[in-house]
Amino acid sequence: MIELDGLTKRFGNKVAVDQLSCRISPGMVTGFLGPNGAGKSTTMRMMLDLDNPTSGSVRIDGKHYRDLSEPLKYIGALLDAKSMHGGRSAYNNLLCLAQSNRIPESRVAEVLDTVGLTAVAKKKSKGFSLGMGQRLGIASALLGDPEILMFDEPVNGLDPEGIHWIRNLMKALAAEGRTIFVSSHLMSEMALTADHLIVIGQGRLLADTSMADFIHQNSRSYVRLRSPQQERLRDVLHAEGIVAVESGNGTLEIDGATTEALGELAARHTIVLHELSSQRASLEEAFMQMTADSVEYHAHSERGAAPPPVGPHWGDQWNRPPGSAPGAPGGSGGSGGSGGSGTGQGA
Amino acid sequence: MASVPAVLTSEWTKIRTVSSTTWTLISAFAVTVAMSAALCAVMNSQFDDLSDAERATFDPTFISFSGMILGQLAMVVFGVLVVGTEYSSGMIRTSLAAVPQRATFLFSKMLVAGVLALVVGMVTSFVSFFLGQALLGDHRIGIGEDNVLRAVFGAGLYMGLIAIFSMGVAAMLRSSMLSLGILMPFFFLVSQILSAVPGAKSVAQYFPDQAGSKIMQVVPDAMNSDPAPYGPWAGLLIMVAWVAASVFGGFLVLKKRDA
Ligand SMILES: Nc1ncnc2c1ncn2[C@@H]1O[C@H](COP(=O)(O)OP(=O)(O)OP(=O)(O)O)[C@@H](O)[C@H]1O
Numbered sequence A: 001m002i003e004l005d006g007l008t009k010r011f012g013n014k015v016a017v018d019q020l021s022c023r024i025s026p027g028m029v030t031g032f033l034g035p036n037g038a039g040k041s042t043t044m045r046m047m048l049d050l051d052n053p054t055s056g057s058v059r060i061d062g063k064h065y066r067d068l069s070e071p072l073k074y075i076g077a078l079l080d081a082k083s084m085h086g087g088r089s090a091y092n093n094l095l096c097l098a099q100s101n102r103i104p105e106s107r108v109a110e111v112l113d114t115v116g117l118t119a120v121a122k123k124k125s126k127g128f129s130l131g132m133g134q135r136l137g138i139a140s141a142l143l144g145d146p147e148i149l150m151f152d153e154p155v156n157g158l159d160p161e162g163i164h165w166i167r168n169l170m171k172a173l174a175a176e177g178r179t180i181f182v183s184s185h186l187m188s189e190m191a192l193t194a195d196h197l198i199v200i201g202q203g204r205l206l207a208d209t210s211m212a213d214f215i216h217q218n219s220r221s222y223v224r225l226r227s228p229q230q231e232r233l234r235d236v237l238h239a240e241g242i243v244a245v246e247s248g249n250g251t252l253e254i255d256g257a258t259t260e261a262l263g264e265l266a267a268r269h270t271i272v273l274h275e276l277s278s279q280r281a282s283l284e285e286a287f288m289q290m291t292a293d294s295v296e297y298h299a300h301s302e303r304g305a306a307p308p309p310v311g312p313h314w315g316d317q318w319n320r321p322p323g324s325a326p327g328a329p330g331g332s333g334g335s336g337g338s339g340g341s342g343t344g345q346g347a
Numbered sequence B: 001m002a003s004v005p006a007v008l009t010s011e012w013t014k015i016r017t018v019s020s021t022t023w024t025l026i027s028a029f030a031v032t033v034a035m036s037a038a039l040c041a042v043m044n045s046q047f048d049d050l051s052d053a054e055r056a057t058f059d060p061t062f063i064s065f066s067g068m069i070l071g072q073l074a075m076v077v078f079g080v081l082v083v084g085t086e087y088s089s090g091m092i093r094t095s096l097a098a099v100p101q102r103a104t105f106l107f108s109k110m111l112v113a114g115v116l117a118l119v120v121g122m123v124t125s126f127v128s129f130f131l132g133q134a135l136l137g138d139h140r141i142g143i144g145e146d147n148v149l150r151a152v153f154g155a156g157l158y159m160g161l162i163a164i165f166s167m168g169v170a171a172m173l174r175s176s177m178l179s180l181g182i183l184m185p186f187f188f189l190v191s192q193i194l195s196a197v198p199g200a201k202s203v204a205q206y207f208p209d210q211a212g213s214k215i216m217q218v219v220p221d222a223m224n225s226d227p228a229p230y231g232p233w234a235g236l237l238i239m240v241a242w243v244a245a246s247v248f249g250g251f252l253v254l255k256k257r258d259a
């Protein structure tokens, strides 16, 4: 159990983390979400006592990090892919860490095997690719077989196979009863791994909720219909008092009706359907709406070109609805994603 | 609390598993011994060309350490890299996450690296002394003479202290490049030049290298150098004070600042 209590960090007059209070519980993956510069990495550094908080505190099972003896056996952390001496081999980098916390040397080979770096164990780590560096960092986090694991953007630089692997690793570790705290700026990634969600923007807590609740509250579900007899279909729906919105490509979107009811309705009127599917609005959009006011580093589009569209992400199951999200913030034309969601829909 | 022997073991592994340790320490040894030997040979052949004052204060012991002017620079590099690469590689965060007690971390590192530098310094000074004496011919001195063993021992100590001083500076500046950029010109040029400039002399003789090098002299004001207002042991003490200040400064920076 990790407790943050009024954690605040100021760099000069810039407030990077602002009165952050929350708990991170064992036995689950807690996602730590926020846009660039939200203060995720700073918070994690304070948790490891690397940065001194301006005020507030972090307790790990009631203790301050500095009072842990052999902390690698309590908490393993991956902060940065670049946090090892490049002139030293992967094996020796891990060996130094193991020795400082009296972890048996046999663990070094074990964790190198776990992350798939056995073949390059004796190679100098400066030649490692970003993904290999990330794996080495994960190996160092696992070294002490700790009850708490903290990963700062672990998927950064990993290939799809690696992403899949780290996702399963985190779930497996959580299933063993460990505390997993993982940061990301991708909601879609969190939707696949996290059980609980802590969202921050400009250092402030925006949401502290279970993943299920977040999905429940933030995803609009609707049914998509496509039919060669669209005119008849619309008439039938209209007669039943069902509101259908046309969304281009000859598809209709219907809120608040089940696929079963609509399928039976079409069958009763012998209307041919080419598509009948239930859809969900992208959680990414919900996340962006939540943090829209606190995004600091907007992408500014050049010469009136549309801002880059969001996605596609690996989390295909969270299909974005055609057209812009309901209630998408109107004013902020530059805000990276929400403005772009409509234009990105082309193909 | 972290176990100190465990941290010492870890720091020893860090030092022995990077190549910079080997090449800096071998350079410190080789450069000092080679340059000292060359100067001893030159002195031997040109002894008669020396001025009367130089002949009167001829110090065969001190001459056999003359290569340290260059060799100490390799010790500076060793000391700076031991601490500085923690910062340049980003390793410092990993290291402090493993050993959050910053005093334990820094002093263990300095202890391990300092002892190693001291051992290499001692070997260097003894080899340098005996080789130098062998090349000095009739002008040589034996290790059993008054104060000679003190000077040879002191020369080894000097090398070790230079390395520890550099570690402190690197811990204060948190950068290898910056530390080397300041220390190398300082020890090689600034200190040497200022000690020859009439007005600056009186200040320069309190610099760590100037004060510390007095321990290597057996003849007072060796080779007609300027008389210092302190003896060899007081000179060494001045150097130790510099080293202590640099180590303490490094510790304060590590303790206070975000990693
Ligand atoms: N050492 C520092 N000195 C000054 N400002 C800093 C420092 N570290 C972080 N900041 C500022 O604090 C804010 C939070 O940064 P942080 O790196 O914690 O964000 P983040 O959420 O990890 O972002 P990202 O998703 O890009 O990794 C940023 O505005 C950053 O500029």
Ligand SMILES: [Mg+2]
Pocket (backbone or CB within 6 Å): A040, A041, A042, A152
């Ligand atoms: Mg970050």
